[in-house]
Amino acid sequence: MFERLRARRRRGAETAASAASAATPAGPDLVSVGTKRTESLLRRLEWTVVRRLDGLLQGDYRTLFRGFGLDLADLREYRPGDDVRHIDWNVTARLQTPHVREFQEDRDLSAWFVLDLSGSIEFGSGEVRKRDLLNDFTTVMALLLTRYGNRIGAVLYGGSADTDASMIPPRSGRRQLLHLLDRMHATPAACPGETRLRDLLERARAVAKRRSVMFVVSDFISTPGWQTSLGMLARRHEVVAVRLVDPLEMALPDLGLVVLQDAETAEQMFIDTHDPAFRKRFAAAAEAREAELRLAFARAGVECLTLSTYAPMDLALLRFTRERRFRQGAAKAATKAATKSSTTAPPRNAA
Template identity: 50%
Template sequence: MASAPDRLLRRLEWQVLRRLDGRLQGSYRTVFRGAGIDFADLREYTPEDDVRHIDWNVTARLDEPFVRQYTEDREITVWLVLDLSASMRFGGAERGKDSVLTELAVCLARLFTRGGNRVGAVLFDNRIQRVVPARTGRTHVLQLAHEITRTAGLAAAQRGGPGTTTDVDGMLRLAAATARRRGLVFVISDFMGEDVGWESSLTRLTVRHEVVAVRVVDPMELELPDLGLVVVEDAETGEQVLVDTSEPLFRQRLRAEVDAREAAVSGAMRRAGVTAHRIGTDQDPLEALVAMVRRSKRSGGAAHRGLRVESGGRSEAEDA
């Protein structure tokens, strides 16, 4: 009998990847000149050049040695930085933020590995941190899905009492220490914390890598419905408060706090120079992923350079 991660991967391949075929796939290329098969340009020969690259026809016509340059084909290494903290377990009975994170991670991993690219992951909780080495292939994606599920279960089992808010700064520092070679980094998190002290770590991460931040949110975190008297518990600290959700002053204060938090997170992303996207638990992952890439294409952001959607159905991925 197939395991839950195997069923998830099969479902995503059938429902998502097949529908994305021709829209989010292709080879990865750099803007650098080097070894490859596609001719790019000609330039004058220098003593450091390989004589095998001399274009003898052009050299004979111009009476000066010229060498051929080619577009260099390179694989890209993708890192998925995944927030498995307690706040990511928030959401409805059928679909929480952790479910969305898992689906997005597995879908992105399968999309990139299909082109022969390597995908690794940093799984982060305040108490548990695991690194899945970057590899390629469908089997690796299945192992990654198993590891996400297993680590999330271990993290949840170790929360026996009040804790602290997510150490987003620590998560980003671990990602920077793990991904040493230049690549494409997806940070999937709700970025819930006491403040945005992680901004400097995010900025440092962008120095070496192309970074795309994907914020997973639940609609109830943005607009609390009128439920009367309820006990609200902070998933990470364990603090409980009895509130009247129908009280106008409470709703006004909550709205102001949400707006301030959203503005702070958006501002930190913008100052760090990171392409940021927000995906709700009530959204279809396919549509959210396609919209994310299209938005990056319009803005010329990092996700556009990682996955480019072209008109006419054909797509190509680029290595920055």
């Protein structure tokens, strides 16, 4: 009899606890961290992309990016905004140009995902949208970074109506990864109005106090003025611009009379894609925009990783990693050669 009463009490307590948990809203750190969609995305990308990239973007104790480690990795010319404590005065005296030291980052690396979730990100001419690319890239890089004890954070921007981009403080662990992905999926598709990428970059510069790796993921379709903010962000942080593109944005096929609608302003335009002169003008405008973006990234000192909705993401990441390592090796060899030549050169006033 007493056993039956205890069983009833236990069942009643469990029922009340489950009802209370269902009625109580979860806090910001517990928002749907175990959703089936997030777990399935993690499993799919871990098998298709992460296993192929593991060990190439970073090893067990060293990363591909530079930071506050103890081992000297490279020397480069001083840029405005660099920490003067990292100036190598011996090399500066020999080359007559200020040079700063770059150190190989150890396990403790902070990475930020600066995510543009405006209306143009929802575009995709095929089965894959640019937003799908954004989700997959963020998931892959977050998996690779968190499994070695690094910290990840994010700044999410939903459009011009989003006056204050939401921020996720950097933490480590799988729980932080799931929380970031859940917040990313829960962000609304878009807010009406043109994208102001400058606001997103300024928000990222304000919240990231410590030197970090910044992945700016966007299609860079925005109102002018973001180039200066990107350069200011790159002065303090290691910035990688991840550009999302779709082939239909570069060239229009012959589809006849079509109606195009702006994904951000909802403005509609009736065009004739059968006109070869119009398609030629469209391609010329797209090429001019490509040249403008390349110039903006070069002036800011930012490397660009381009991801296309019609190309495998893992191949693009592998190619970017190899090119980055090649450039770092070439720059290091050139600096060593210049240092060696300056030390072996005879004095100017020698007979």
